[in-house]
Amino acid sequence: MTVDQSSPQTTEDFPFGPDHETWEEILQSQGLHNGQAGLVSGPLKNPTHEYPEEPGIDARDFQIAGHALTDVQRRRALDSMARYLTYKRDHMLGYQFSQDTDGSRRDLSRFLDFHVNNMGDPFDRGGYKPNTRVAERAVLDYYASLWHAEWPHNPKNGESYWGYMTSMGSTEANLYALWNARDYLAGKMLLKTKSDGKQTLTYVEPETSPKNEKLVTPVVFYSQDTHYSFGKGMRVLGMYNVYGAAQKFKYMNEKCPIGDGWEGCRDGVPSNKDGEVDIDKLYKLVKFFVEKEHPILVSLNYGSTFKGAHDHVEEICHKLLPLFEPQHLEHELTFGPKQKVTRRRFWIHVDGALGAGYGPFMRMASAEPHVFHWTPEVTLPAFDFGVRARTKKGKSVDMVSSISMSGHKWPGVPWPCSLYMSKVKYQMAPPAEVPVIGSKDTTFAGSRNGFSPLVMWNALAQLSYSDQVERCRIATELAEYMERRLKEIDITPSLEVARTPGSFSVRFRRPNARLLAKWSMSEVGDHVHAFVMPSTTREEIDELVYDLQTSDAFIEPAPHIEHEESFEAQLAALPSVELADGFISLGGVPISGRGME
Template sequence: MKNHVDPGAADIPFGPADAPWQSSFSDLSLITEIPDVTAPSSEPRQTYDAVTETPYGRFQLPAGGLTADQYTAAENLFRSWLEQRCRISAGFQINADLDYQQRLSPYLGLTLNNAGDPYQTGAYTHNSKILERAVLDYFASLWNVKWPHRRDDPDSYWGYSLTMGASEGNLYGLWNAREYLSGRLMLLSPQGSAEPAPATGPNGAGGPGSNGYHPVLFFSQDTHYSLTKATRLLGIDTFQDVGRRWFPDENPLAPGTPWPAEVPSVGGADGDGMIDIDRLAVLVQFFASRGFPIVVSLNYGSSFKGAYDDVEAASRKVHEICANHGLDERPVHRGHGRSGTFDLRTGYWVHVDGALGAGYVSYLEMARRAGLVEATPPIFDFRLPTVHSITMSGHKWLGAPWPCGIFMTRTRFQMIPPRESEYIGSSDTTLAGSRNGFSPLLMWDHLARHSYDEQTRWAAECDRMAAYAHSSLRALEKELDLDLWVARSPFSLTIRFRRPAAWLVQKYSLSYETTYADGRRRTYAHLYTMRHVTRDLIDELVRDLRLPDAFVAGDFVAQA
């Protein structure tokens, strides 16, 4: 047998029958001896049962597989557990009101792979690209950009269906921004063009080898962690990276102090979560004046506070500053000199992370016009010429059994993919290459069955439910005479409050986050009033929060 393990490890009880791991090989007829596989090095249940609510042994997979009775018992146990979790899940921005099973289950017997560009059928013909194009056109219309997509029309949109959620859209958006601002070849660049030399260091604004091809990234302290992960994966410098490296004592927000990691939010860690546009302007001014191209990622429904950055005001300010320093529109010359062909490009890129908000607020705007709500966040979409790209998650507002989403930009901002792929018969213009073809089917199904009217009523109802949850938790504060730190950011569908005991966090799948305000620690939980969250569920949570063991003392202590 392969590997060097404790001889007794092969006798570890394994699977629903609690039989020794190696005994399941005796159930096989083709394989007459233990093959070259690795035995467990220790008891898996001792490791996994500590982090799960159900007995792991029921789901283990011995070499002989599960009997029909074992499979039925395990599947029923998992399904009942999951149905219960979904019914009372209130802490994450997902829509658990799903009804795809009856119509779409036949597709589980078919393969769907949307390999390559959505607008090229390609050699892999069993795909859902025809539905993907319909979904993308739908959102192009909703987000006010010229459609349909045409490769020969630079003002038309281009986009694709994400295999992951908005985190993939953020990653792709920052990759596109990096390539665009670094002077790499664009899809619509003249044939035979050459790329400029890469940036080297702080040499002033100008040609190749200067700051002019060294993008600098800005995002707020309330931005989703995927932005930090994306910067590391892509090697994009944040303003802190460049500031520490070349301007260590010149932090313009507070000279002589260390550079912050992110742009501060209004009110700091305990504020409502919108980016501080005045401080963003100070930081952008510092780097734009030195010739660095600017990348700004704005939040439109941030993950924890549900905050909406003022995309219109922030992107306008970025444009104005960049225009003052020749970065509003600049020629990017091909090759190593200033002769020959060139592209006219902006010297900045504004990306909108609209994981929830980009799928929701367009309908909330319709609700305002219909008199169902009084106000909505500032606009975020391609009505703003200063916005370059938008991403959203399909599993949040629309609802899907797995993460999915949309990325969108304008055709004129598309970059040439690193390599053309003859193998798939399509340009590989997306991040994943092979892409999940089921997600466009799910999104198409949802949008085909639910009109603007329905989506508008849902948006208004979710907004009302957020107001109800907020008032219910505020009333509980008075009843308990306990500061629960209840807060709702403007227009948000999330209400944050003091984190309750662990059993309540588990019961309602509550997300939580620790902040520091005035040297004191606050650990918040929050709930999201997505479509499946009803008054009854909110009332049930409030009843549980009323119990004597609902909160643990000491959650508001001095910072060490």
């Protein structure tokens, strides 16, 4: 690569870094001057003026230039970050992340001296030996038991579970579910083939004619309360929701099976006021696309992002199964004169980012209150691999194909991680083995964080089932306490306090930006929510209640940072585009709502 040094970049003269030097002074300290500045690019503007301000942190302390920071400067920056995070941890009510992670540092800090990497399939030995696969498999087995899967993992048993721990949160697990479901429902698979006398693995799709494209194009159904990352995953994978499929396959001229019309499905299947998917509308929409011969992918929420709702997975499965009989239960696909495979044509995924972590223990307490000395306010619906429904002929069918769950939400670890779990029979087998890593290439990422399984294992190893139920009881009682305290606030207009039964989320009218920032609150329209986790204290709730009763709690001050422009203002400045006839929507992109703008 050739670097153009003929015209060094011109930068403004402003202090940069902890020493408050100009960029030119920094370059000169490294011997880069007199035209050599072209070896790197300089800042066109002052980053501290261009990036959002974080009160309590001087961004210049973290700016890295050509020379190393001194130990004093580096520790000063880290100390300021520690103070900032400590304050935010003690005032964190807006997101469903447990802050109870003290044991991680005490027990596991020594493992930071190792590069642990769980690249490849968790059930292989792998070529890279400094890994934590033993801990990862133990964590997977733990949840396989809670989720009524067949375990331990057995690659020769189609009903056995398969899964892995991701390096991201449930976004990765949901993305993998979409990817796995898309290819399974489209009939794709890996086959051993011969080419020029050599055996190889080839990724193939079944024989179809252009007029039968719909037979291998799944339609994705998810509620309007689904996490925003699900729609993002669909766009990455080129998949269609109800609205997009209706456009692509020219169904827009037909009557929409629900009263909301096709436009009412742009952002997903409508939900009820508590955040649960509207089962009747879901049924009617699925029926429409089953009759059009599309494969069906339904994603259900178990502890949704904003309202903490639990879709009635078992009820939905019983209602949908008759629609899938008989052609969606067994469908033969042809790959060649001697290669045929039979697959079902529906996939039900459960996004249990939060709820799949605590749901099994809530259900334990409901079933055996005398054992756990507590009866939850509601019995949460069944949601896992144990959910079965019977066909008209009496055959028992396992309905749930995959589950995702976030470990940083429950039981709580210091950084994002998640689990994806499905069954061996749904894998795109036989998986390819990559010589570089000495393991089957079955996971989304190549290198995978080997520290997360160890942290998850350490958290779970300290908690009995009774301990987990107790954490659920504490969180529930704290949520009830917050709901009661907020309803006691007498202001006009009212706070509009609401809470979905069985949820740890309490919703109320949006306060000003100062309080949103103080409590890290997530907003949807004119409302926010507070998620009460086992690490939440009554003192935090009482402080929030006090803050909401101050005279300016719902008054927005005039903006004081000139360069900071709201997202709404940026959106308003964009020109509107009139789309041409025949365009295909891939689904609306939420710009508000879903709780995670």
